[in-house]
Amino acid sequence: MSSSPRTRFAPGSIWAWVLLASIAIGLILTVVTGSVGALFPPEAATAQGREIRDLYTIVFVIAAVIFFVVEGLIVWTVIRYRRKPGDDELPPQTHGNNLAEIAWTVVPTLIVAFLFVISWQTLNNVEAVSAEPEVTVRVTGSQFAWTFDYLDAGGNSVAKQTVANGEGGILALPVGRSVQFRVHSVDVIHAFYVPAFLFKRDVNPDPDGRESVFELTIEESFAGEVLRGQCAELCGLGHRKMTFEVHAMTQADFEAWLVEAQQTPSPAPSGPVGTTLQLVAKDITYDTLELEVAAGEPFAIEFDNQDVAGITHDVDIRLADGTVVANTTEIDGGTSTTYVYGALDAGEYTFICSIHPVPSMTGVLTVN
Amino acid sequence: MTSDSHALTTTEHSPVAGLAHDAHGGISNPILGMLLFITSEVMFFAGLFAAYFASRAAVAPWPPAEFEHALEPFSLVFPATVMLVISSVTCQIGVNAIRRDDRAGFIRAIGLTLILGIVFLLIQVYDYGLLYAEGLTVAAGPYGTTYYTLTGFHGAHVFGGVIMLAVILYRGMAGQFSSRHHDAVEATSIYWHFVDVVWIGLYTTLYWLR
Amino acid sequence: MATTAPALTPAASGYRSGLYEWLTTTDHKKIGILYVANSFIFFFLGGLLALGVRTELAQPGLQYLADENLYNELFTMHGTVMIFLFIIPMLVGFGNYVVPLQIGAPDMAFPRINALSFWMLPLAGILLFLGFVTGGAAAAGWTSYSPLAQDRPLGSVGPGQDLWIVGLLLIGTSSILGSINFLVTIFKMRAPGMTLFRMPILVWTVLVTSVLVLMATPVLTSALVMLFIDRNYGGSFFDPANGGNAVLWQNVFWFYSHPAVYIMVLPAMGMISEILPVFSRKPLFGYKAFVFATAGIGALGFSVWAHHMFTTGSVYLPFFSLMTFLIAVPTGVKMFNWIFTLFRGKLTFSTPLLFALGFLSMFLIGGINGAFSAAVPVDFALHDTYWVVAHLHYVLFGGSVFGVFAGVYYWFPKMTGRMLGEGLGKVQFVLMFIGFNLTFFPMHALGLSGMPRRIADYASDAGWNELNLAATVGGFLIAASILPFLWNVFVSLRSGKPAGDDPWEGNTLEWATSSPPPPYNFDHLPEIRSERPVFDLRHGRAGSGH
């Protein structure tokens, strides 16, 4: 080697400043994000969520202190101990220090022990379920719909709401009352998630119908608010569309809503119908992908959903470009219905399950 | 600084300076490699066993009523088990023989081991046929799935072992092994013992622990 | 050595060779370089997939996706490629190149198996990508939760998922064979005098990593095999519809994949543990504590897997919470040892040190935001949101990828005999550092405000627009930072400054041979009396206290 590395690579203390600048940019980002998006979860809408938020705050403060101390130490060391140009001396060759090692083993251990204890306490409160909840909702997840069944004391459904692909019913909940959720899935894993609850729970499939149970109580101050809910576990094509709305209501409003929801309006088929076709759905597949009707007269489809309860289907009619011609209400697995459609002009249409827009549930309707 | 300060101490002057194989003594590289490989195999089977116990815990009764008598421990499988255990012994006899430079003894013992291994496999195939006829298939629920997966992967390992045995038998007959040079034999025998131990674990779990 | 100057013209050392030589080589150095090059190719591919993800998420509304399933394929393949074809093999590649050199061995213990391990990777990569042209790549996430990953309507029909399984089986086998190779090499082939506690830290981290691979990867293999049986032979392991158990998959998968995250970071930690001392001209602070911390992380790593399953409602939460918290302790020990290595040093700000400092400052964030999730109730809020995406990129990119670039700049001179340009290196660092934070920091806020992972689109009134746009801009900035790097490599290979044997005043044995080293690495070995034999040689034993 002919020249020393030091003359080839001038230490250029400027690079310490570049690094510093980069870190500063990182920190600025932190602050910016902190003020725009807030590094805190939204205000909690449930009593349980409030506990979680309090826990989050403690964790956050400790984390921030650790972050600033350690990051500060890094930055300070880097700036302080730059090698000066021409300095050829070796720094003192310290190999370690047992006392220091013990200190930075023990202190973090104490910190995490503390964090563990408080999160365990919070966990116990959050997971508590009462023997006799004031309201019980059974949540059924399916690709890609939510069904909310309001159960009476005997466990029977007294009202039902279905939200398919984010459209349809709502999840109405009273404030100030303990609501027990019993969740399960009929196909793949979903997750029931309402950001404002600061809570989610996986919705697992279980052929024996075993449910996962948790309880929440919405804060009084949230009466009248509409909260966003969303499936949080990847469940396939329509995962992102598995949204729903939580309507927090005063107890009186909730009672009224429940009474209204109990009277399930069944759309009465009306008028004379030309052809009546049969269509069966099973295993997320129509039994035929080709249907034919005559132009210019109303027709009907007797639709039989033979999938298990919880898997809903419908039979919409669309144009090639996706324009919806007929929008039907979906029916639950194990039930059947008769859809009545208005007269169509001659041509080719698509009939499709709006919940499962997959090839096996997308057929051609020829009108001639 | 000049490279003069780099004047390196000569330790050994060969392309493999630092190989230092003997400096560490102990077992040879291939045998250590085989032991580590077997460690990984143990973890592989641990994964399968974990799945077995999880499936089993969820199915009551176990075995399901229709397969109550499917896995009969004695008629076929017991002799097969005994054979595999004996083959471990003969395998070790073969290893001991080559350690003494007894090549004929080595060939005899390993040949016998090989035959026992093959017979074990044949019995297993025959047994599969019987079970299939009874309707116990991979797709027949957790019981069938776990049974075939566990025994199937074990069988695949026996098959691998049989190949290895065949190779060392061939090499032994070609006179490639001696008391000083027979790492491949040692490695194969370790593997064969492992396959045997797994079977004993499987046999007790699948056939006795019911 | 100065007289022959072999490094100036690699050909002179008889080292340069044709394509055939590269395809058939069993030399650990060439295989190491193949690993690194191959991993970079997959890094770029995985990065392009990520840019696809970011482009789609730049604004609400579907930007360009006609087939929405493609989005699921994009992030699934992005995660899979980055983890299994980029970061793990990349670190194996550095281990392959450096470990035999650092312990004074002529090669790996099993050179041909070493070559086999490598060649399985491009094959696996091809299989994984084949999915795109056979009706859709795997789309169930890199975690492939069952039943979504099952062959069922609206699940994972078609060969993509099977190709994914087979690809991962190959990669797993490659890893296992590699780990055996490393362990035998490290246990049996150290030069005289190289006792266990004189091994460079990188060697220690590769050792612990190999143990993790050896114990964890076969469990993944078993899980994959079972999933394959479920999908193709009607098995009943993981599909409740067939009497299986969906959560079982998660248990086996994470039993592997949590230790795997340390497989993805420990060697990178080892790399910066080589670099920090060299550029601060001090020994690593607390060598033994560091070794024990590494082993501790490895051991604890096997008892925390269910922290990925806190919301399943079917694991014993307090136990896994405690273990997950505890793992912060040995990691903290390392962090402080690194900082005190710098402390009172004389720091030279060459590019390797910059990237190593990038590792320290960013991994810290990733570690801390991971610890949030150890508090189970907090994880109820954070799980499966962009917070977790932020966490995983802060540890994997902020940690491992910065570590990898530190290693590239540090060992490139040894591998090729030429220096990488410092100016371009620094440009790359600054761009990448800023782009990285711009991409992934906003994700904390996104996650907290409830944006779930793995969605192709989001409501425009959810308040996520600006943060997503920032992340997308940042993603392209990272991509832009790759360009000076590629240019740097290209230029330096042709006309980079000759490196000489020891351009950095290194500590470890690889700097005691030529650059690049001859086929069996060493003509002579210096005496080994500490973990810094080349330092001892340079400065006498004066500075060394061992």
Ligand code: HEA
């Ligand atoms: C290199 C990879 C890597 C590494 C090193 C880590 C390190 C850690 N991870 Fe991370 N993790 C991932 C990769 C990694 N992780 C990935 C890929 C996922 C997502 C998988 C998916 O779902 O796709 C994930 C997800 C993940 C989860 C699940 C989140 C969820 O889905 O809900 C959790 C939960 O606990 C977690 C925790 C941790 C912890 C506690 C550490 C700790 O090891 C960190 C320890 C380090 C520090 C804490 C910093 C230094 C310490 C100090 C300065 C001491 C003082 C500190 C304290 C007292 C706190 N990780």
Ligand code: HEA
């Ligand atoms: C080492 C691991 C690693 C790395 C390096 C990265 C790098 C990046 N990741 Fe990561 N990511 C993961 C591992 C990683 N990721 C994992 C495990 C997941 C979870 C997957 C799942 O949910 O299943 C994930 C998920 C994930 C998501 C969430 C997707 C979702 O949930 O919907 C996003 C979103 O922004 C994202 C973005 C990025 C970006 C922008 C980069 C950038 O850093 C990329 C930078 C860009 C490049 C490197 C491209 C450079 C290329 C060129 C300049 C062109 C040159 C080309 C040639 C020469 C051919 N990633």
Ligand code: CUA
């Ligand atoms: Cu249902 Cu995601």
Ligand SMILES: [Cu+2]
């Ligand atoms: Cu983990």
